[in-house]
Amino acid sequence: MDRNTEKHCLPALNAHLPPGTQFLQMAGVGEQVKSLEHAHALWDSLDGLGVDRRGLIVPLGGGTITDLAGFAASTYLRGVACWSIPTSLLAMVDASIGGKTGINFQGLKNRIGTFTMPTGVSIHPGFLNTLPEREWRSGLAEHIKHMLIHADGCLDGVELLEPNGTDWTELAKSLSLSVRIKSDIVKRDTTETLGIREHLNFGHTVGHALESWALETGQDVRHGEAIAWGMQISLKMSELHADCPNLGAGSCDEIIDLLRKVVPLPSQVPSAEVLWKFMLTDKKNQSGTVHEVLLNGIGQPLSGIEIEFGALESAIAELT
Ligand SMILES: NC(=O)c1ccc[n+]([C@@H]2O[C@H](COP(=O)([O-])OP(=O)(O)OC[C@H]3O[C@@H](n4cnc5c(N)ncnc54)[C@H](O)[C@@H]3O)[C@@H](O)[C@H]2O)c1
Ligand SMILES: [Zn+2]
Numbered sequence: 001m002d003r004n005t006e007k008h009c010l011p012a013l014n015a016h017l018p019p020g021t022q023f024l025q026m027a028g029v030g031e032q033v034k035s036l037e038h039a040h041a042l043w044d045s046l047d048g049l050g051v052d053r054r055g056l057i058v059p060l061g062g063g064t065i066t067d068l069a070g071f072a073a074s075t076y077l078r079g080v081a082c083w084s085i086p087t088s089l090l091a092m093v094d095a096s097i098g099g100k101t102g103i104n105f106q107g108l109k110n111r112i113g114t115f116t117m118p119t120g121v122s123i124h125p126g127f128l129n130t131l132p133e134r135e136w137r138s139g140l141a142e143h144i145k146h147m148l149i150h151a152d153g154c155l156d157g158v159e160l161l162e163p164n165g166t167d168w169t170e171l172a173k174s175l176s177l178s179v180r181i182k183s184d185i186v187k188r189d190t191t192e193t194l195g196i197r198e199h200l201n202f203g204h205t206v207g208h209a210l211e212s213w214a215l216e217t218g219q220d221v222r223h224g225e226a227i228a229w230g231m232q233i234s235l236k237m238s239e240l241h242a243d244c245p246n247l248g249a250g251s252c253d254e255i256i257d258l259l260r261k262v263v264p265l266p267s268q269v270p271s272a273e274v275l276w277k278f279m280l281t282d283k284k285n286q287s288g289t290v291h292e293v294l295l296n297g298i299g300q301p302l303s304g305i306e307i308e309f310g311a312l313e314s315a316i317a318e319l320t
Pocket of ligand 2: 094142204223227
């Protein structure tokens with residue numbers, strides 16, 4: 001856990017934990033948690049506690065904690081069981097589902113990691129009561145992404161969802177749909193080799209480039225904020241792309257408006273040239289080309305589309 005989830009989430013869980021449970025609080029909070037230093041500290045603590053291969057690691061936190069702990073668990077003693085308890089919206093609908101674990105390295109997002117399915121995931125929406133609004137909105141970006149890339153997706157009422165509103169039924173329904181969509185995609189292409197899981201990267205080539213730039217320059221950008229902005233650029237690139245005739249200008253702009261209403265734009269963004277430099281280092285790219293997921297209409301993502309610098313430049317120009 002981190003200091004926030006220790007304060008806000010651990011008390012509700014405490015009564016359910018077996019005797020002998022040991023607690024580890026990470027020194028950092030937020031994206032800095034996903035570092036080699038934190039992984040090292042976690043391995044060190046597991047060693048110190050004498051955790052053996054029958055041990056169970058339970059990340060209690062947002063996506064940074066589930067990514068870090070999942071990675072540490074999958075590598076410690078060649079793999080110790082990990083049961084995630086996500087506490088942010090983003091971790092509930094996305095980060096804790098699908099078995100991608102990892103840390104950032106050399107200033108690049110998720111550079112080191114594993115594909116390791118958690119032993120289990122428990123989702124308790126009640127934890128969202130204490131989630132700050134900015135984090136809630138960041139999570140909504142990934143939720144909207146799921147609704148855009150899958151035939152079962154539904155955007156109705158997304159902007160009305162609230163973390164501590166009275167309508168738990170609507171929220172639970174939306175969370176379940178998001179989890180089901182992500183699980184369905186992951187089941188069909190667990191290790192991202194068939195081009196299907198790549199659909200989940202919609203908005204992420206640009207979004208990760210923005211995050212890597214933010215890490216390098218010390219800017220404060222949440223993952224979901226970067227992805228929401230990345231999706232807007234991908235949508236504009238789709239609208240201008242010959243392979244996406246089904247995405248009309250009207251629906252493209254409607255989705256962009258929804259994204260802008262729900263997730264605030266980052267206060268600063270780099271130039272197209274700077275973004276491009278980071279996009280060239282994306283894991284999904286081969287030999288100096290940039291690949292992006294585009295959207296040929298709602299529920300019709302297209303993966304592995306090679307894009308040119310000019311397409312990025314025009315999309316950014318159209319958005320600003
Ligand atoms: N593995 C995957 O498939 C996957 C998918 C999507 C995103 N991610 C990763 O997830 C990370 C982002 O996750 P995040 O947005 O959850 O960030 P986070 O873990 O930093 O959590 C956001 C903030 O909310 C606090 N918090 C969490 N739960 C809380 C609660 N219930 N009450 C009060 N405060 C709470 C945290 O302490 C933190 O300050 C990124 O690093 C991203 O790359 C991974
Ligand atoms: Zn993401």
